[in-house]
Amino acid sequence: MILSVKNLVKSYRNKRAVDDVSFDVEKGQIFALLGPNGAGKTTTIKCILGLRKPDSGEITINDSYSYLPEQKELYRYMTVERIVQTNEKISRMFNAKKAFELLEEFQIPLKEKIANLSHGMKTLAYLSLVLAEDVGLYLMDEPTWGLDPLMRNRVLELVRTMPQSGKSVLYTSHILSEVEKIADIVAIMVKGRIVEMDNLDNLKEKYVACVVPKGEKLNGYLYRSTKEEDVYIVKRSEANGKIQPADFDMIFEALVKGVKI
Amino acid sequence: MVKPVWFKIDFTSHVPVYKQIKERFKVLILTGELKPGDFVPSIRTLADDLNVNVNTVARAYRELVVEGVLEPVRGEGYLIKQLNGEELVRSSIENFVDAVERCKEIGVTFERLMLLLEQVYGRRDDDPEREKLGEKL
Amino acid sequence: MIHKELADMKLRSIVIFFLGAGLFFFVAPFHRLTLEMLNEYTQLENMPKLLERFVPKNFIERLSDWSFYIYTQWFGKNLGQFVPILAIIIAFPLFARETENGTMEFLLTRSSRKKVFWSKSCIAIAVLTVEMLVFSLLPGIYSLLASKDLKYELLGAYTIHTLVGALFWFTLTMLFSVVYDDQVKPILTAVGILASSTVIGIFKPLRFMNTYSYILGSKIISTGKMDVIYTVSLLTVIAVILLSSYAIFLKKEF
Numbered sequence: 001m002i003l004s005v006k007n008l009v010k011s012y013r014n015k016r017a018v019d020d021v022s023f024d025v026e027k028g029q030i031f032a033l034l035g036p037n038g039a040g041k042t043t044t045i046k047c048i049l050g051l052r053k054p055d056s057g058e059i060t061i062n063d064s065y066s067y068l069p070e071q072k073e074l075y076r077y078m079t080v081e082r083i084v085q086t087n088e089k090i091s092r093m094f095n096a097k098k099a100f101e102l103l104e105e106f107q108i109p110l111k112e113k114i115a116n117l118s119h120g121m122k123t124l125a126y127l128s129l130v131l132a133e134d135v136g137l138y139l140m141d142e143p144t145w146g147l148d149p150l151m152r153n154r155v156l157e158l159v160r161t162m163p164q165s166g167k168s169v170l171y172t173s174h175i176l177s178e179v180e181k182i183a184d185i186v187a188i189m190v191k192g193r194i195v196e197m198d199n200l201d202n203l204k205e206k207y208v209a210c211v212v213p214k215g216e217k218l219n220g221y222l223y224r225s226t227k228e229e230d231v232y233i234v235k236r237s238e239a240n241g242k243i244q245p246a247d248f249d250m251i252f253e254a255l256v257k258g259v260k261i
Numbered sequence: 262m263v264k265p266v267w268f269k270i271d272f273t274s275h276v277p278v279y280k281q282i283k284e285r286f287k288v289l290i291l292t293g294e295l296k297p298g299d300f301v302p303s304i305r306t307l308a309d310d311l312n313v314n315v316n317t318v319a320r321a322y323r324e325l326v327v328e329g330v331l332e333p334v335r336g337e338g339y340l341i342k343q344l345n346g347e348e349l350v351r352s353s354i355e356n357f358v359d360a361v362e363r364c365k366e367i368g369v370t371f372e373r374l375m376l377l378l379e380q381v382y383g384r385r386d387d388d389p390e391r392e393k394l395g396e397k398l
Numbered sequence: 399m400i401h402k403e404l405a406d407m408k409l410r411s412i413v414i415f416f417l418g419a420g421l422f423f424f425v426a427p428f429h430r431l432t433l434e435m436l437n438e439y440t441q442l443e444n445m446p447k448l449l450e451r452f453v454p455k456n457f458i459e460r461l462s463d464w465s466f467y468i469y470t471q472w473f474g475k476n477l478g479q480f481v482p483i484l485a486i487i488i489a490f491p492l493f494a495r496e497t498e499n500g501t502m503e504f505l506l507t508r509s510s511r512k513k514v515f516w517s518k519s520c521i522a523i524a525v526l527t528v529e530m531l532v533f534s535l536l537p538g539i540y541s542l543l544a545s546k547d548l549k550y551e552l553l554g555a556y557t558i559h560t561l562v563g564a565l566f567w568f569t570l571t572m573l574f575s576v577v578y579d580d581q582v583k584p585i586l587t588a589v590g591i592l593a594s595s596t597v598i599g600i601f602k603p604l605r606f607m608n609t610y611s612y613i614l615g616s617k618i619i620s621t622g623k624m625d626v627i628y629t630v631s632l633l634t635v636i637a638v639i640l641l642s643s644y645a646i647f648l649k650k651e652f
Contacts, residue, residue, distance in 0.1 A: 030314065049507060051652040067507040073500030075402075086402050091508045163315060164305065180272040184316050201277035201317065244366075247275035 001062060002027050002137050002168045003048065008057035010043055017043045018054075019192035025137065025170050025185075027063075028163040032179045032200075033172040035189035036256055041172035042070050044189070045141055048170075063136025063168075064093055070141040072126040076115035080108055080125055087129050099132035106151065119146045127155060138162065140171040144178060156182055176252055188255050195255050200248070207251045210234050212241040221254035263300040263338070267310055278313055282321035286330065287352055290341060300340045301331065328352075399509070403521040406495075407488070411525055414484050418533045421476040426540045429467050436461070465549040468537045470619060473556040477533055478614040481560055482567040482592050488526050489571035490584040492518055493647070498580045502652055515647045519572065519640065526568055530561045555624035556615050563613035566632050567592070569639045576643045576650070 003025040010018040018040045025031045033041050046052040048059055049067055074083050080103060088096045103110060106124040108117070117125060123146055130138065143159070144152045160182045162169055173179055179186055180200065187197040198206065210218055210232045214225065218241070220234030233246055233254035268285045270278055289295040301307070304322055308315040322339060325331040330352070332342040364374060436458045460466045472478075496502040505514050534557035541548035570591065574584035592609075599608020606628070611617075617625040 029316075046652070051503060051506060053649065053651060067503070069500065069503045071500040071503075074504065075406075075501055076499070078405075087508070089401065090399060090505070157312060160312065160314060161309070177272060180278070181312065182314055184314060201279050201320065204275055204277040245275040247273060249273065250275075 001025070001060075002029075003062070003170065004058070004060040005044070005048065006058040008044065008047055008059065009055045010040075010047055010052060011055055016192045018047065021057075021189070021192070021194055023185075023187055023194065023197060025168050027136070027168055028166050029168050029184045030159065030163060030182050031168070031170045031185045031187070032183035033170065033187050033189055034174065034176070034179055034252065035172075036174060038191075039189040040192040041189055042141055045139055045170070045172065048139065061137065064134075065137040065139055066093075066130045066133040066135045068126055068130045068138070068140040068143055072119075072123045074114045074122065074126060077113065079111050079113055080117075081110040083114065083125070083129065091133060093134045094129075095132045095134055099128045102128035102131055105154070120148060120151065123147060124151060124155075131158060136167060138167065138169045138171075140169065142173060143171055144173070144175065152178070176249055180248055188252060190256050190258055195258065196251075203251060204246075204248055206235060207233050207246045208236050208239050209244045209246040209250060210239055210241045211244065216241070221257065223250055223254040223257070263302060264295060265310075266295070266302055266307060270311055270313055278317045279321040279324070282307075282311075282313075282318060283325055283328075283330075286321075286325060287356070290330070291352075291356070295341050297341050300334075300338050303338050399513070399517045400521060403518055404525070407522065407525055410487055410491075411529065414487060414529055415532075417480070418477065418484070418529065419536075421480065422472065422533070422536045422540075425471045425476050426468065426537070426544075429464060432467070432471075433458070433462055464541070464546045465552070466619075468541070468548065469552055469556060469615070472537055473534075473560060474614045474616070474619065477560065478610070481530070481564050481613050482609065483589075484529070485526060485564040485567035486571045486585060486588045486592070488522055489568045490575055490588065491581050492522055492572055493575040494578055494581045494584050497578075497652065506652065511648050515644055519643075522572070523565065523568065526564055527561060530564050531557065534560055552618055552622065555618045558624055558629060559613055559615050559618065562629050562632050562636075563609055565636050566609065569636045569643070573639050573643045573646075576647050 001024050005024070006022050008018050008021045009016065021040070021044060023031070033044065035041050043052060045067075047054045047057075048061070049065075075086070078086065084096055084099050084103075087094050087099070100110075103125065106121075106128060108121055108125050108128065114122065114125070123143075127143060130140070138159075140159075144155055147155065156178055159169055159171070163184075183200050185197065186200045186203060187194050189195070196203065207220075209223065210220065211229050212218060212232065214228055214230050216230065218230075218232040218234055219238050220232040222230060223233045224231040233251055234240070266286075266289070270281055272278065274281065276284075286295065286301070290297075295301065302310065304318045305315060307313075308318045311318070322331060326333060326339075329342055331339045333339050361374065461470070493502075496505065509517075534553070537548060538550070538553060540546070567588065571584055571588040574587045575581075578584050578587075595607045596610055598604050599606070599611070605611070609632075612625060612628050612632070617623075617628075
């Protein structure tokens with residue numbers, strides 16, 4: 001077990017941003033923390049890293065780690081090349097050669113100042129730094145946000161292969177399609193709580209969509225309401241009415257809406 | 262000889278990826294592209310080729326082994342098992358049930374399906390082929 | 399780390415250096431001219447009473463002495479006035495800029511908080527010290543080159559007052575740089591305290607609040623010696639503020 005989070009609680013001004021969150025990340029596992037904006041994903045990661053102090057809870061990290069923050073900010077006056085050199089001086093597990101290889105793959109000009117890079121390029125530059133660190137756990141907050149589809153796939157492909165070298169990844173996202181490609185475990189976080197956490201394949205089979213006449217209540221999550229009918233996302237074991245398969249998109253939306261009867 | 266395998270996975274489908282992999286393998290066997298005795302790609306290779314999580318492929322292979330479709334060979338990898346009659350029947354029926362469910366979803370009536378079955382098996386009463394299979398079913 | 403911190407401070411350090419050097423060259427070469435101008439004013443029949451108050455005749459006589467002139471006009475005016483400001487400029491973005499623009503996360507996830515805090519503080523203090531020492535040495539160098547006779551006995555005291563005064567305003571501003579999340583608040587707070595402490599120092603019992611009289615070295619010129627008590631007190635306060643900043647930084651959330 002590379003990372004263990006037990007009963008993490010973090011509040012801001014009496015509001016619980018992270019409300020009793022627990023999960024583990026195993027070696028060689030890709031763990032996706034999904035949820036809408038404001039769900040508490042970033043706060044969770046920051047508490048894990050010690051950037052924020054939790055109110056209560058236990059956090060254990062059993063390996064070296066590297067972090068890609070939500071705000072991918074680097075020293076604006078430095079060139080990309082200079083940032084790599086600086087990183088090399090500060091960090092022990094950094095492989096500058098690998099960073100340069102990644103920067104080339106991502107087509108980031110080395111002599112350009114960070115200030116002149118677009119948001120997407122800055123993200124790719126930061127990713128090159130993070131992925132070039134030889135650590136056991138990579139914590140990434142929205143790693144593909146702002147990237148064009150081609151680069152996004154390249155990054156996902158890189159993340160996908162990391163378990164092959166025994167590395168673990170914990171990343172947050174609010175883009176479902178990415179998660180489906182690479183995640184082992186998915187945790188859905190809404191309003192500070194983890195409402196569902198399981199192996200992605202299991203999740204898809206766990207829930208089905210049930211269509212019932214409007215007003216009839218089911219023990220599940222209300223997904224859609226038409227003029228005459230209600231659609232619920234329900235656990236397969238408690239299914240009723242007209243049953244249809246539910247894809248991850250539907251499951252996610254229903255859980256996030258969180259209207260649990 | 263390792264037979265290369267590639268197909269596109271639908272990540273947004275409600276069907277989990279590992280299931281899609283299993284189904285595709287079975288289809289490839291049915292259509293003859295993969296024959297009993299052929300070696301299939303290693304877990305790692307297939308994961309890389311399909312751009313899929315390694316654990317997902319591992320699960321698919323695991324279940325295919327349990328179902329008797331694949332056979333692990335020490336030091337060599339996985340190969341397509343010689344399907345005996347029973348397994349062939351079982352997987353064919355599984356595909357049939359899936360197809361029936363799909364027809365039901367889109368609104369094909371029970372009566373129409375029955376009609377089709379009758380057509381495929383010839384006339385109800387006196388077809389000798391039908392009798393043989395019918396006993397085994 | 400060292401390299402990066404120095405690079406971060408490059409612009410500020412250069413600006414301050416040229417400011418200081420420029421200020422010096424508004425003082426040193428103008429000895430004779432200043433004397434002439436002041437003598438002219440005192441010759442006037444109707445010299446305004448105000449001017450008489452601020453520039454007593456005795457003072458002008460003393461000014462003709464090069465040492466008195468350079469000490470009172472350089473340490474006691476041109477440089478002295480700016481010392482707190484220069485120190486504030488070095489200190490205010492030290493932590494706040496990286497917090498504001500998000501690069502603090504880059505540092506903190508690659509280095510311990512202890513290392514980050516002390517590298518930043520020590521390197522900035524070193525830069526500030528070097529600059530203040532250079533400014534303090536300028537009169538000596540100029541006197542040598544221009545063959546002026548400088549009484550070196552007071553130089554040490556003035557240097558210490560300048561340096562300690564600078565360090566005080568540096569650490570105070572750095573505290574705000576640690577506490578606040580943006581660059582504007584530290585500079586406003588520090589300047590605000592500078593202004594108010596100077597004003598409050600007008601009242602006799604609170605005279606110690608006015609650090610300017612310490613930095614400008616009025617005690618040195620009148621007693622010929624360094625103000626040991628004030629120096630030691632300031633050093634103590636500096637140490638307390640520095641350790642408090644460290645404690646706050648350790649607990650801060652990003």
